[in-house]
Amino acid sequence: MEKLLQCFEYIKRYHVDMLDSISIMLELFIIKNFHPHILTESITLGSKRKPLAQSLNAKIEEIIGQELFIAINPNINFLKILKLIQATDTTLSNIEEFLHIITQKKTSNKLYYYSTPLEINELLVRLLDIQSDEKIYNPCYGIGTLFLMISQILHAKQPNSPIALYGEELDSRLAKVAKLTCKLANIAYDNLIINDILKAPFFEQKFDKIICNPPFSAHIGVEYLKDDKRFKGLHSLAKTYAEWVFLIHALYYLKKRAVFILRTQTLQKSSLESEFMQRFYKQGLIEAIIELPKNIFPHQNADFCVLVLSPNNQEILNIDAKGEHFWKKDGKYNRLVNLNEILDAFFARKENEFCFLMPYTHLTSYHLPLTRRDSEHSEGKTLSALGVEVFRGQRVYGGKNDTRIEYYDVGLADFSEYGFSEEFFTKRSLGDKPKVQKYALKPYDICLSLRGNTPKVTIFSPNIAHKLAVANAGIVIVRCVNPKQAIGLYCYFYSHQGQKALSTLYEHYTKSIDVQSLKSLTIPTDFESHSQERFKQICAFSTQLREVKNALEALRG
Structure with missing residues (x-):
C-alpha cells in the first residue's frame, strides 16, 4: 500500500487536477491487471534508456479509449512509477483501500465528497443482496468506488455473472473516473450517464435495487420541480435537505430495495416532511433504519444513518450501531467495524441488545423512533393536541x-x-x-x-x-x-x-x-x-x- 501511495503522491506533482491523477492510477491498474506484458515490456525498454512517454501513452490510450484516456505527463520518471505499480498488489480489495485512503483519510486532497468510506460501501452493497439478473441504479455515482464493492460481492456469490449497472452523475470529470473504475472491475458502463436528474431524468424504467450516498452540501435549485411527476406535492422538501431530492427521485424508480445514507435529523418529526412520511407509512416503505457511529464521514458533524426501503413492510427494524462496539479510531476519523453483526441482525430481523422491531401499528406519530429509548418515550401529545x-x-x-x-x-x-x-x-x-x-x-x-x-x-x-x-x-x-x-x-x-x-x-x-x-x-x-x-x-x-x-x-x- 505504501508503494501505491508513493506513486500517487509522485504523479500528483505533475498534474494540476487531482481527478486526473486518480484516473492515471486507474489506467495503470488496468494495464497491470489485464495487460501485464505491456508493463513488463515498458520497464525493459525504460531500463535500456529508451524514451517511454509517447509509446506508453499511446498504448494506454488504445486500451482505455479516447473518451476516458488521461495522458501521463511526459516529464514523469516513467520507469519509477511502472516499477512501483509492478511491485504492488493491485487486487480490487487493495485498490479499494488505496482509494479509501486518498479520498477519505487524506482530506487535504478534498475528494471526500465524491466517494464513500470503504466499510460503508460494503454495508450498503451487502444490505441490497444483489442478484445476477437485477438492475442496479445509483442517481449520483461520483467517482464510482461503490462499483468496486458491487463487483467483488456479486462475483463472490455468482462468479462471472453480468452486472446491470445504471447511474446518473452531473459532473463529467467524476463520471470519467467512475467509468475507469468500472473498466477495472470488469463492469459494463454504457448506462452510466452524465445528466442533471432534476432538469431531465434520463431513465424511464424501474430498477430492482437502488443505492445512494447523496451530496449533503449541494445547492439545488427547485423552482422547476413543481410540475415534475416525480416530485408532485413534494418539491418544497428540496429546500430543506439536498438528500431529500435524491430520495424522492430514486423512489420513483424503485422496484425491490433501496439503501440511502441520510443525516439522522432528516427522519425527525417535522411538518414539512409529514406528507412524505405519511407516504412512507401508508406503503410500509421503511424496512430498516441503521444508525451509524459518529465521525466516520470526514468534515461532517451530523449524525448519519442508513435508510433501507422496500415495499409493503409490516414493521421497521431499528439498529443502533453508534456504540463503541461498531467503530474503531483510524487517524482523525472512525471506521465502521463488526459489519457482520449488523448484517446478521438485518437479515434475521430478530431483536437483540442493539436492535429492535417497531410494528407500524405501534407508531403513534410520523416521528420515527430511532432507538429503543426513543420508542419507550414516544408516547405523548403534540403541542397542538395539548391546546397550546x-x-x-x-x-x-x-x-x-x-x-x-x-x-x-x-x-x-x-x-x-x-x-x-x-x-x-x-x-x-x-x-x-x-x-x-x-x-x-x-x-x-x-x-x-x-x-x-x-x-x-x-x-x-x-x-x-x-x-x-x-x-x-x-x-x-x-x-x-x-x-x-x-x-x-x-x-x-x-x-x-x-x-x-x-x-x-x-x-x-x-x-x-x-x-x-x-x-x-x-x-x-x-x-x-x-x-x-x-x-x-x-x-x-x-x-x-x-x-x-x-x-x-x-x-x-
Missing part, C-alpha cells in the same frame, strides 16, 4: 398605520436566563395599535428565540399583566391553556430532554425554528409532574444568582 397556541412575534411599528401608543418591544435581551422575565428595556411610543393589542404578550407566555445555535427560552411573569408588550419578529410565542401547563412546559424546555428536542428543530432548519414543526413537537405525558416544585427552585436560584452578580458589581466601586 404557537405563533411568531411581529414588527408592529414603522408602517403607515402608526399612531401614538406606548408599549414595550420585547427581544432576546429581555429574556431572563432562568425563571420569570418581567423587565423590558425598549419602550416605543408609535405603532400599529390594532396589531399591538392583538399580539400583546400575556402572563405565563413562553417565548423562544427564532434563531440561534442553541434554544433560548423564557416565561413571562404574572407581573406583566399591567404592561403592554409585544415580542419582535425574532421570537416565537408559546401560549398555554393555563399557568400550570405553562410552568410544566417551561420546565420541560428547560430540561436536557427538552433542550435536545428543541435543538433538533433548530438544526433541522439550519439554526432556526419552524412554527409548524414546533406545533407538531411531541411532549411527554408526564411533563407537568413535579414541575411546580422544580420551577420554584429555578426562581429561587435565579434570585440568588442575581443578588450575587449585583454584589460582585458593587465591589467594582
